[in-house]
Amino acid sequence: MASELCKTISVARLEKHKNLFLNYRNLDHFPLELLKGEGLQFLERLYMKRNSLTTLPENLAQKLPNLVELYLHSNNIVVVPEEVGDLKELQTLDISTNRLLALPERLHLCLSLQYLTVDRNRLWCVPRHLCQLPSLNELSMAGNRLAFLPLDLGRSRELQYVYVDNNTPLKGLPSYLYNKVVGCNGCGAPVQVSEGKLLSFSSGPLTVFLPAEVKAIGTEKDHILPLQELAMRRLHHIYHSFLKDLNFLSPVSLPRSLLELLHCPLGHCHRCSEPMFTIVYPKLFPLRETPMAGLHQGRTTVSFVAYCCSTQCLQAFDLLS
Template sequence: MASELHETIFMAKQERHKNLFLNYRNLNHFPVELLKDDGLQFLERLYMKRNSLTTLPDNLAQKLPNLIELYLHSNNIVLIPEAIGNLARLQSLDLSSNALQLLCPEVGRLRSLRHLRLSNNQLKSLPPEIGDLQFLETLDVSMNQLVSLPDRLHRCSSLQHLSADHNLLSHVPRHLCRLARLTQLSMAANRLTFLPLDLGGSRELQFVFVDNNLYLKGLPSYLYNKVIGCSGCGVTPHGGDTDKEGQDEALSEALFGLPAEVKAVASEADNVVTLEELAMRTLHRLYHRQRCHPTDVTFPPPIPLPKSLLDLLQFPLGHCHRCTQAMFTVIYPKLFPLQHTALAGVHRRTTVSFVAYCCSSRCLRTFNLQG
């Protein structure tokens, strides 16, 4: 086996191969032949699937500087070195089905990276630096032990596919609603109790899979007419009740687990928005106008605010499903039971409903799921 491996690498060096396949070689260590002398300066794709590697060499980028794709699926890698960040041309990194417990922040230096696959590991967190990967299109962190996703993930402006199935996630960061190119979001088999009010507001997002989140009771109405997987959600059957009492009970279940920022759930009879909410909306409009017209001297100077408040102004809790007004502390919910929608005949094992979130009693009265 050793002689065969040596011959394969020798031929790759002699013939200046761009692709090298070392799958199923029973390797316990990274082959030293790849790192001798000048290494393989011309190698672009290295496949080392289903071996027994436990780590990577620190001089990997120095010896294989032109790697574009690195496939390490199904090894025993516990740690990847900080030097991984020196692979300046790397576009695809597959570390699925290893034993990773920690991902080094230097991954954020892989500025050319487009596809990052980390499924089936033992990760409990992801470094915030992942948000620096502006060309990242695919991120798969399924089957780990994640309890949250980095807030800076919304900076991955090219992200199209995000998979985080089978983790311990209790919520979806509302900042992800800002991912304008996201087309598919999969967060099945987690511990979700609610979804961001704005989720689905982007036209690009067409596929959302949240199956088997037992305590998820409501879907934002923006997801209506998207391709949705929600089988196995909800734990209390709604039945077919359509009377007022049944609707109120279903609505209270659908609102279970709303984010802590929601300080009030208003009703159609509440015609006055709180002063706190009005102040936040006014500040939001002011800062939005200043960002859009930074050189316009007719606007008043920016008001100094603490960072926590500035973050909230940048990422409102949600936007009214009727008029798109930003909302911060109060919502007006309107329930649309599943049996009244197109999903009723598809997801028979789910008890979720669509919930519209409005900014005022007026929008609440005029909102229609179909329109």
Template sequence: MASELHEAIFVAKQERHKNLFLNYRNLSIFPVELLKDEGLQFLERLYMKRNSLTTLPDSLAQKLPNLIELYLHSNNIVIIPEAIGNLAKLQSLDLSDNALQVICPEIGRLRSLRHLRLANNQLKFLPPEIGDLRELETLDVSMNLLSWLPERLHQCLSLQCLTADRNHLHGLPRQLCQLQSLNELSMAANCLASLPLDLGRSRELQFVFVDNNVHLKGLPSYLYNKVIGCSGCGLSAQVPDSKLLSLALGEVAVPLPAEVKTVGSETERVVPLEELAIRALYHICHQHTKELSLLPAFLLPKSLLDVLLCPLGHCHRCSQPMFTIVYPKLFPLRETPLAGVHRRTTVSFVAYCCSSQCVRTFDLQG
């Protein structure tokens, strides 16, 4: 077995191969032959799946500087070295099915990375530096121990597919709604009780899977015309007209995000002063700067600046940004086809409006 390994590496060096397959070799340590002398400067793709590796060498980037793809699926890797950040050309990294407990912040230096797969590890959190991966298109962190996703994830402007199934997620940062390129979002088998109000507002988001989140009682109405998977979600019976508007008097049928401090009633037409002030400031900022990010940070407390940069949601009828108050309207259940599945399921949708007047005139079919 060892002689076959040596021969494969020797031939790769002699013939300057760009691809090297070392899958199923029962390797417990990284082959030193790959790191001798100048290494394999010409190697672009290294496949080392289904081995028994526990770590990676610090000199990996120095000896294999032109790596574009690195596949380490199904090993026993516990930690990856900080030097991983030196693989400047790396576009695809697969560390699925390992024993990772921590991802080092240096992963944010992989500015060419397009595909990152970390499924089936023991990760309890992701470093905020993942937000520095501006070229990232695919992120798979399913089957870990995550209870939250980093807010800076919304800075991954190229992200198209985000998968975080089978974690311990209790909520999603509302900043995810700013991912304008996101096409598929999969959060099945978590502990979600609500979803960001603006989720689905981007036309690019077409596939949303939230199966087996048993506490999730409704989906934002922006998802109405999307392909959704939601078995295990939704209410079990039709909702009478009298409960279409959730009240603050114990009749809230849909869990609301923690940021929502006040819920208006059907007869209450006065928006709280706090909400009016923030809406006015938001419009002034847009009018004079055109870009909220240009607003000098020292003019506002950081918490307020964060709210202005990312409103809680937008009115589903008039697109008015909302910050501290929403008027939810629950629509009766409808049948929704699941992607690639013949059976059908039912789900309730919720419209979030900026005033009681808006919520009374909102029609989901419109």
């Protein structure tokens, strides 16, 4: 088997193949033959699905600098080295069904990356730098352990498709995904709000009561909205209600950028019309089945996605209400 593998790689090097298929080879380590000498400088697509790889070489980008597509589906990879960020031509990376606990921070340096698939790993967070990928069009992170996503995710106009299905701890989505194509079936654990006193803060004649969800601060059973989101929603409500007339918050008392945000929230709750600035709660309602929807990872149902501002609205909202 080893001699056959070496022969396959040698032929690819001699004939300057752009595509190399090493699927189902029972590989438990990355073939050293690929890294000999100058490597395969001309190789553009490398397929290594259904093997037993546990690591990737740190000099992968140096030896295979022109990789456009890299498929590592169904291996046992635990860590992706930071030098994957040196693959400047990489457009597609599929590393789904492995054992990743985290993605490399330098992945955002793969400026040509358009399609990233990391389904069915053990990811519990997403590097915020990932939001900086200028060409990323499709991001699939289904079947992980994500509890939250970077609030900037979706800010880029290029990113249009995001799939986070079956991340049970994940309840809220960044508001920048509001008008994107989002898959989030199987997300969100049952909500249990703990008992506690309703918090408030005061400043002179002004007293602001925080939403009931803030009761659950400190518990492990519920996801709490970012303080930025809580503050923005309260400020928006105050600015557009009675305090605006009393000039407690005049336009000159707020930074220009903050004032613009208050006028233009990224969305409104389908249940209560509360403005949303950084995070939303999605609720899916399957509408009908269509063969076209099944072209992506076996999906066969077209859903209407309702976006809510809180877990309370999420539970209460229904299409008939």
